[in-house]
Amino acid sequence: MTITSLENDKVKKCVRLKTKKYRDLEGLFLVEGFHLVEEAYKANLIDEIILIEGETCSYHFATFYVTKDVMKKLTMMETPSAIMAICHKRKMSPDLGNHLLLLDEIQDPGNLGTMIRSSKAFGIDSLVLGEGCVDLYNPKVLRSTQGMAFHMNIITRDLKELIKELKQKGIPIYGTHVDKGVNAYQLKKEEKENYALIMGNEGNGVHEELLALCDQYITIPIHQEVESLNVSVAASILLYELNRR
Amino acid sequence: MTITSLENDKVKKCVRLKTKKYRDLEGLFLVEGFHLVEEAYKANLIDEIILIEGETCSYHFATFYVTKDVMKKLTMMETPSAIMAICHKRKMSPDLGNHLLLLDEIQDPGNLGTMIRSSKAFGIDSLVLGEGCVDLYNPKVLRSTQGMAFHMNIITRDLKELIKELKQKGIPIYGTHVDKGVNAYQLKKEEKENYALIMGNEGNGVHEELLALCDQYITIPIHQEVESLNVSVAASILLYELNRR
Numbered sequence: 001m002t003i004t005s006l007e008n009d010k011v012k013k014c015v016r017l018k019t020k021k022y023r024d025l026e027g028l029f030l031v032e033g034f035h036l037v038e039e040a041y042k043a044n045l046i047d048e049i050i051l052i053e054g055e056t057c058s059y060h061f062a063t064f065y066v067t068k069d070v071m072k073k074l075t076m077m078e079t080p081s082a083i084m085a086i087c088h089k090r091k092m093s094p095d096l097g098n099h100l101l102l103l104d105e106i107q108d109p110g111n112l113g114t115m116i117r118s119s120k121a122f123g124i125d126s127l128v129l130g131e132g133c134v135d136l137y138n139p140k141v142l143r144s145t146q147g148m149a150f151h152m153n154i155i156t157r158d159l160k161e162l163i164k165e166l167k168q169k170g171i172p173i174y175g176t177h178v179d180k181g182v183n184a185y186q187l188k189k190e191e192k193e194n195y196a197l198i199m200g201n202e203g204n205g206v207h208e209e210l211l212a213l214c215d216q217y218i219t220i221p222i223h224q225e226v227e228s229l230n231v232s233v234a235a236s237i238l239l240y241e242l243n244r245r
Numbered sequence: 246m247t248i249t250s251l252e253n254d255k256v257k258k259c260v261r262l263k264t265k266k267y268r269d270l271e272g273l274f275l276v277e278g279f280h281l282v283e284e285a286y287k288a289n290l291i292d293e294i295i296l297i298e299g300e301t302c303s304y305h306f307a308t309f310y311v312t313k314d315v316m317k318k319l320t321m322m323e324t325p326s327a328i329m330a331i332c333h334k335r336k337m338s339p340d341l342g343n344h345l346l347l348l349d350e351i352q353d354p355g356n357l358g359t360m361i362r363s364s365k366a367f368g369i370d371s372l373v374l375g376e377g378c379v380d381l382y383n384p385k386v387l388r389s390t391q392g393m394a395f396h397m398n399i400i401t402r403d404l405k406e407l408i409k410e411l412k413q414k415g416i417p418i419y420g421t422h423v424d425k426g427v428n429a430y431q432l433k434k435e436e437k438e439n440y441a442l443i444m445g446n447e448g449n450g451v452h453e454e455l456l457a458l459c460d461q462y463i464t465i466p467i468h469q470e471v472e473s474l475n476v477s478v479a480a481s482i483l484l485y486e487l488n489r490r
Contacts, residue, residue, distance in 0.1 A: 110355060114475045121467035121474055144475070151470055185489050220485065222366035225396055229366055230359045230389070233481040236474070240465065240482050244430050 002053045002065040006073055010064060014050070014074050014086065020135045027089050029137035030074070033081040039147025045087040050074065055082045076139035089137070092155045097125025098171055099242075100196040101235065102159055104206045105132035111202065112136070113144020114232035120148040122239035127152055130159035130210075132201075159198070163213045166196050172215040173198060175206055176234060178227075181217030184241050191216070192242045199235045247298040247310040251318055255309060259295070259319050259331065265380045272334050274382035275319070278326040284392025290332040295319065300327045321384035334382070337400045342370025343416055344487070345441040346480065347404055349451045350377035356447065357381070358389020359477035365393040367484035372397055375404035375455075377446075404443070408458045411441050417460040418443060420451055421479060423472075426462030429486050436461070437487045444480045 003011060014030060016022040023029045028047070031040050034057075040046050041059060049063040052071050057063075071080045101124050106112050112134050119127050133156075134141060142149055163173055174197045175181075182191075198214065200206030220237055222229065229237070248256060259275060261267040268274045273292070276285050279302075285291050286304060294308040297316050302308075316325045346369050351357050357379050364372050378401075379386060387394055408418055419442045420426075427436075443459065445451030465482055467474065474482070 114478060117471065117475060118478055121471040123468065146472065148471060221488075223368065226362065226366040226393060227391065229481070230362060230477075232475075233359060233363055233478060236478040237482055237485045240485075243466075 002067060003070055004067050006070060008070075011066070011070055011073065014084075017086070018076065018139075020138070023089075023135070023137050029087055029089060029142075030076070030084055030139065031087055031142060032076060032084045032139065033143075034083055036142060036147050037083050037085045039150050040085055040087050043090060043150035045090055045150055046085045047088055048086040050084040050086070052080075052082045057083060061085075090150060093126075093153050094155075096128070096153070096155070098169075098194040099123055099125045100128060100166070100171070101126075101239070102128045102130065102162070102196055102198040103133050103200075104130045104159055104198060104210055105201040105204075106199070106231065107132070107134055108202055109134050109138050109140035110144045111230070111232040113141045113146075113149070115199070115235050116141075116145040116152055116154070117148045118232070118236035118239055120152050122236075122243040124239060125153065127154045128159065128162060128196075129154065129156045159210055160213070163196070163198075163210065167213075167215075170194065171196055173213060174238075175211050175214035175217050176238070177217035177219055179219055181219035184218050184220045184238060187218070187241060192244070195242060197235070197238055197242070199231055202231055247312060248315055249312050251315060253315075256311070256315055256318065259329075262331070263321065263384075265383070268334075268380070268382050274332055274334060274387075275321070275329055275384065276332055276387060277321060277329045277384065278388075279328055281387060281392050282328050282330045284395050285330055285332050288335060288395035290335055290395055291330045292333055293331040295329040295331070297325075297327045302328060306330075335395060338371075338398050339400075341373070341398070341400070343414075343439040344368055344370045345373060345411070345416070346371075346484070347373045347375065347407070347441055347443040348378055348445075349375045349404055349443060349455055350446040350449075351444070351476065352377070352379055353447055354379050354383050354385035355389045356475070356477040358386045358391075358394070360444070360480050361386075361390040361397055361399065362393045363477070363481035363484055365397050367481075367488040369484060370398065372399045373404065373407060374399065374401045404455055405458070408441070408443075408455065412458075412460075415439065416441050418458060419483075420456050420459035420462050421483070422462035422464055424464055426464035429463050429465045429483060432463065432486060432489075437489065440487060442480070442483055442487070444476055447476055
């Protein structure tokens, strides 16, 4: 049976999941497109599949079919995909490991997604989102992660409190600085063993009170006419460098 | 005098500049916001200033004032800025230098902008856009460059032809490969002296016929579960690495 009405309860439930409020309330989120659905499947996160009528897929989950018009209502993209999935949020581990990326008020979904993808690529154990970060389950974030969000330990914490705990465990906190830090090219082997790197807001950088808690600043040497790098580029270069063995 | 009508000739001209066709035809483009206008000013590219009525600025160019409604029509952002400028395209140099980034069908404006910003940061002499790349003067591209587009030599060329010329000059062509290239961490000093790095389309990578012309492939070692990095991140990491002295 194909759902044709925008007033259908299942459809209404999905539409609600477009907002952070309902994603938080229900512990659910939507993914769209075959690639992301496949990554959610590999991570055991799928509850139900939504397909455009006439399409097929090889997943064995409760599946409901919808018309193109209904899919247009559900989609978060300009051109709706043929498949979506309702997923439950992944259970994250309180054990954060000893290679961490802390994010302070990252607001651009593309930047957050890209940093998650790079974190997985370069051996980060846990990503910690401080207050004011864009929602992890925002569809643009999930798309930019290319599904890597489903395979990473990502938690939300007060960064000031967390930094205190990390210091007690002997994990050094690294911040970035345009010119007063250690040259990234010259980081020593022992400086790469344990770390929590903190990156901040696109316009304002990391909050002063958090910067003051850093044990060391790192500087990526760049041309003097360039004020700064894109935050997800800077984070990725530093993770690449910290992963050099 | 403040322009209040959307039918005003100056307003119509600006609206036309929102399309690549007219930007190409007239050799002009628009920039928006104080930061980008300032960067265009530093590069001597401004012809005229557009201000919302009541605003002031310290630039000495022909300035016309518009109402908020007119500015809303001209803006390319959700919240219009108080200032825009009509600029002429920068004259680019045919001398491309010996550190080049070649881009093959890069379609995302944010990715192109970010790569331009990183190119300036890491000593690239010229950026070459092949066919199928998003327009350099697309407002989203210009915003992502943070104005660095105004301070870089950026040309459009047939990449296949250009690669032949570069080879004759003894400049090696580097491509990327997920696992069969030279490990990026192990690039030798002499491999960083001259190069043209080619990066390709977000979904499909570099065209086969261009890849076949590469003298060497470089691999950024990443976690096995990650298929690839974001293209602007991969380019930036390689430029950072090639700039290591």
